[in-house]
Amino acid sequence: MNTSLATPRVGVAATTLVSFSTFSQSSDYNLTRGVTAISQEVYDLHMLIFYICCAIALIVFGIMFYSIFRHRKSKGAVAANFHESTKVEVIWTVIPIIILVAMAIPATKTLVAMEDTSKSDLTIKITGSQWKWHYAYFGEEVEFFSLLATSQKQIDGLEQKGAHYLLEVDNPLVVPIDKKIRFLMTSDDVIHSWWVPDFAVKKDTIPGFINEAWTKIDEPGVYRGQCAELCGKAHGFMPIVVHAMEQDDYQQWLTGKKQEIAQAKAQAAKALDVTLSIDDLMPVGEQIYAARCAVCHQANGQGIPGAFPAIAGSAVATTGDINAHISKIVDGVSGTAMQSFANQLTDKEIAAVVTYQRNAWGNDTGDVVQASDINAYKTDTHKTQSDKHSTAGE
Numbered sequence: 001m002n003t004s005l006a007t008p009r010v011g012v013a014a015t016t017l018v019s020f021s022t023f024s025q026s027s028d029y030n031l032t033r034g035v036t037a038i039s040q041e042v043y044d045l046h047m048l049i050f051y052i053c054c055a056i057a058l059i060v061f062g063i064m065f066y067s068i069f070r071h072r073k074s075k076g077a078v079a080a081n082f083h084e085s086t087k088v089e090v091i092w093t094v095i096p097i098i099i100l101v102a103m104a105i106p107a108t109k110t111l112v113a114m115e116d117t118s119k120s121d122l123t124i125k126i127t128g129s130q131w132k133w134h135y136a137y138f139g140e141e142v143e144f145f146s147l148l149a150t151s152q153k154q155i156d157g158l159e160q161k162g163a164h165y166l167l168e169v170d171n172p173l174v175v176p177i178d179k180k181i182r183f184l185m186t187s188d189d190v191i192h193s194w195w196v197p198d199f200a201v202k203k204d205t206i207p208g209f210i211n212e213a214w215t216k217i218d219e220p221g222v223y224r225g226q227c228a229e230l231c232g233k234a235h236g237f238m239p240i241v242v243h244a245m246e247q248d249d250y251q252q253w254l255t256g257k258k259q260e261i262a263q264a265k266a267q268a269a270k271a272l273d274v275t276l277s278i279d280d281l282m283p284v285g286e287q288i289y290a291a292r293c294a295v296c297h298q299a300n301g302q303g304i305p306g307a308f309p310a311i312a313g314s315a316v317a318t319t320g321d322i323n324a325h326i327s328k329i330v331d332g333v334s335g336t337a338m339q340s341f342a343n344q345l346t347d348k349e350i351a352a353v354v355t356y357q358r359n360a361w362g363n364d365t366g367d368v369v370q371a372s373d374i375n376a377y378k379t380d381t382h383k384t385q386s387d388k389h390s391t392a393g394e
């Protein structure tokens with residue numbers, strides 16, 4: 001700071017100016033510069049238009065306050081009385097038009113660049129659903145769900161909140177740097193919005209629609225974002241985490257992920273031959289329930305009246321027909337928030353969570369459901385459906 005400034009008041013003004021320019025460097029209050037060429041462009045555009053607005057405000061209010069002060073009544077000022085001055089009207093129409101056009105030209109250029117998804121190196125489909133993201137890499141057979149990883153204890157205030165509270169996930173999206181990545185975005189239920197400020201990407205994901213966006217990241221790093229469209233109860237609990245890596249690291253990750261997926265498939269197949277005891281299934285089921293079901297049906301199984309049914313004491317989870325219970329999880333209930341978990345959980349996981357629901361919170365049915373039961377249910381219903389199709393065709 002310049003110490004030669006005469007009065008403290010000027011000092012304050014100067015400090016404000018200094019912090020104003022550092023403010024544009026990096027600030028919690030300003031837009032981020034981000035880590036892509038587009039985000040830099042968006043940032044520059046934002047600052048340019050902000051400064052134009054400041055200049056306009058300064059000129060307009062300057063003239064206004066000067067005029068009020070200079071031509072005040074106590075000085076004996078008499079108001080001029082004129083109507084329909086064509087000259088003035090032309091001036092106050094033409095000047096704003098020039099300013100607007102001058103702002104629209106760079107803004108349009110940036111917007112057009114943001115929409116241009118051509119010549120991409122890699123395509124990733126992003127699907128939002130209540131309340132998680134699903135990523136599918138085109139041509140790679142790699143796809144996975146990405147869920148909030150913050151523990152319920154932190155959310156409930158029973159544990160110290162971590163550095164990335166509500167901004168951490170189990171499976172981050174992993175992408176290479178310096179490659180043009182095209183995103184195809186859609187939703188399975190309501191409208192969500194995939195937003196990562198560092199990329200200047202914020203796009204609605206709409207059921208039945210596919211929106212496009214793209215990014216090309218300059219620096220390796222971990223970038224975080226959130227769903228930016230109010231999408232229901234756990235809207236604030238579906239963060240986005242992107243790991244941007246050098247090409248080699250990315251390839252290595254991709255190979256590892258493919259192995260992981262293949263292993264999981266092999267394990268799921270093996271699980272069909274295994275008969276587990278209730279003591280084996282309950283802890284697994286409890287964990288899955290906490291991670292995947294409690295957000296709606298609540299940890300105590302009581303649900304939320306009017307929105308999510310209670311599982312504790314529910315007829316579906318306590319009486320005879322276990323397939324009716326399995327159906328809720330495998331098929332979902334169409335038109336409601338109860339989605340199909342057939343592709344989100346393995347047969348063993350579904351078996352565990354069904355067993356858990358049938359024996360927790362005083363549901364004590366003693367029923368034990370095995371992975372093979374889930375598999376049998378899937379095969380049966382599939383067969384019935386194709387039977388129906390063939391009958392309909394006759």
Ligand code: HEC
Pocket residue numbers: 130131288289292293294295296297307308309310311314315316317325328329333336337338339341353354357
């Ligand atoms: C996004 C919210 C949501 C999530 C997450 C969710 N459910 Fe549901 N679930 C519902 C809703 C809503 C219904 C009621 C559907 C209807 O109208 O029949 C329901 C119904 C059910 C029922 C039938 C209850 C009854 O008595 O009718 C069962 C069983 C069930 N869910 C199990 C699960 C399991 C297991 C999970 C986790 C793997 C889960 N749900 C996750 C919203 C959810």
Ligand SMILES: [Cu+2]
Pocket residue numbers: 128191192193227228229230231235238
């Ligand atoms: Cu959302």
